[in-house]
Amino acid sequence: MANQKVLKEYLVGSENSYLRSDDNNGKVIMLSGKWGSGKTHFWQDKIATDELKEELKKEEKCYSYVSLYGKSSIEEIENDIFSQVYFDSVGGENLVTKTASTFTKLTKRYGKFSSLLDFSKLAEASEEQKDEFIENSATKRLEKGGIICFDDFERKSKEIDLNDLFGFITQLSLNFECKIVIILNDDVFEGKEKNIFSNVKEKTVSKYLYYKPSIRELFDLIFDDEKYKRLESHKELILKTIEETEELNARIYIQVLDNLLEWIENTNEDGHSDEVLRCLILVNINFILYHTISEKKEEYYIARGFYNHGFDYNSNRLAGISGYENFSNFEEYINFAIANIVSDGKSQSEFRKKYQDFIEENINMFKSEFFINKWDVSRGIYTDTLDKVNNFIETGILIKDENK
Incomplete structure (x- = not known):
């Protein structure tokens, strides 16, 4: 069975599939694959469909999609999540723009989204009550079954420490018992970050899924x-x-x-x-x-x-050695070409080394x-x-x- 079909069936194919079952609340899964393989397209078009979002809304649960591209702090990521969840809870109805003074206490937590929050029903409430209202409106839709998807891990700011990021994700999953999906390239990290990633993911991720579609x-x-x-x-x-x-x-x-x-x-x-x-x-x-x-x-x-x-086209150009169609890939072709290249009068090894250097350049x-x-x-x-x-x-x- 095709990889794409299997993953779709596993994630949303039935009432007991991974994202629809309460048994998986509080768990973190990782959907990885090669760069450019269409993981985000697959997620958005086949998994996080309008149908799934409507199901969640009927159950008073939320769906939040967070791209880490451009994010430079955990707080900014948190702002994005809670802003999406809050707007989902109010349905976008009767949103009004308030003066900056109205949201002074919320700016730090909700960043650029704070000016869009709707307090029309809380005109007489204190600032503390308003804060509490927003917190409750958002978090109750995350609890016990909400879904958060983190994408673009490879494009996160270097200012965000991987240990801190995975710690934040772990706390989200445990505190709210929500389902969390991480989408990333399977070769995203290098050097020190690769070692950190290998260590922390084992403590955070419950299930690994590999997206490997056919052409x-x-x-x-x-x-x-x-x-x-x-x-x-x-x-x-x-x-x-x-x-x-x-x-x-x-x-x-x-x-x-x-x-x-x-x-x-x-x-x-x-x-x-x-x-x-x-x-x-x-x-x-x-x-x-x-x-x-x-x-x-x-x-x-x-x-x-x-x-x-500087190399004679007819006698030494790689194309003249053998037909391109005879080779299944570039590596096979280039190795054959170097091994069979003809010297121009200099020593064979010297000439071959010169040509190898030119190829690499x-x-x-x-x-x-x-x-x-x-x-x-x-x-x-x-x-x-x-x-x-x-x-x-x-x-x-x-x-x-x-x-x-």
């Missing part, structure tokens, strides 16, 4: 957006081309699909052929990965501007050339069409065809 799963998740319906007739071609490259990255898929939409909406039917669209997809992925544009030179492609490097250029040659990016289209695709991908600007 088709991730593509279908992204393609499900209504705006991509215009591309429906090209869906299988797009998917097949992406599968060729074996790239598993939600951000790449989104950028490719957005550029395809713009291309189709601004070019005539000649530009909608399978060959042209395939070229656009591959050129786009190559540009995202290596920030290079491909050009044709003789029977091979080169990364633009990379032929002036320009590794992205070589990876790009492997990519564009292996997949023969402009197969079946004219040079002027490749030039138009290159210009669009490099500049981000597409001039609409006059006869469109």
Whole structure:
């Protein structure tokens, strides 16, 4: 069974699933996966749906989603959580803006959100009573079954200590008996923080889930957006081309699909052929990965501007050693190329060392050339069409065809 389907079933598939069962109140789970694998898309589109949020609201429970991006303190994270929970409890009704003096005592706790809190029903209450009202309104919706999701762990400020952060999360789960989900890349921390992370997560996390979708799963998740319906007739071609490259990255898929939409909406039917669209997809992925544009030179492609490097093109360029299509990946290809490179009259070992150093200094250029040659990016289209695709991908600007 597909990974995405299994995780959805486990988390929200039935009344007794993890996020719907009271047996899991007070627990922390971790949803990890590779960078760009679409964890956040999966969570927001398949798990934290409107249906789940409505269920929670009927039970007077809350859902809070907190991105750690841009957060520089535990207090700021806490402000975000309690502000969301409070607004969820009042439903956004009759919110009024008060003067700064009204919220003096709350500013520290609620930060920038304090000016939006609704005290219309507490006009006669003391400041202390107002504080208590807000606290109770928020916390009662967290207790015994509320859900808090922490995302973007890899983008947290270095000012936030990992020990403190996990301690805060642990206290939230225990004090309120809420369910907490942490979403992060599985290789997010390095050095000292990696050691701290390994230690504290064992004390905090009750369950580990790994999100590892197939290319088709991730593509279908992204393609499900209504705006991509215009591309429906090209869906299988797009998917097949992406599968060729074996790239598993939600951000790449989104950028490719957005550029395809713009291309189709601004070019005539000649530009909608399978060959042209395939070229656009591959050129786009190559540009995202290596920030290079491909050009044709003789029977091979080169990364633009990379032929002036002092090595004779025909005898020593890696492309001339063996066909790119004969290698399954870049590492296999580059190792073969180095082992079989021909000396230009100097000692073989000296020349090979010189070439190895050059490869290491320009590794992205070589990876790009492997990519564009292996997949023969402009197969079946004219040079002027490749030039138009290159210009669009490099500049981000597409001039609409006059006869469109």
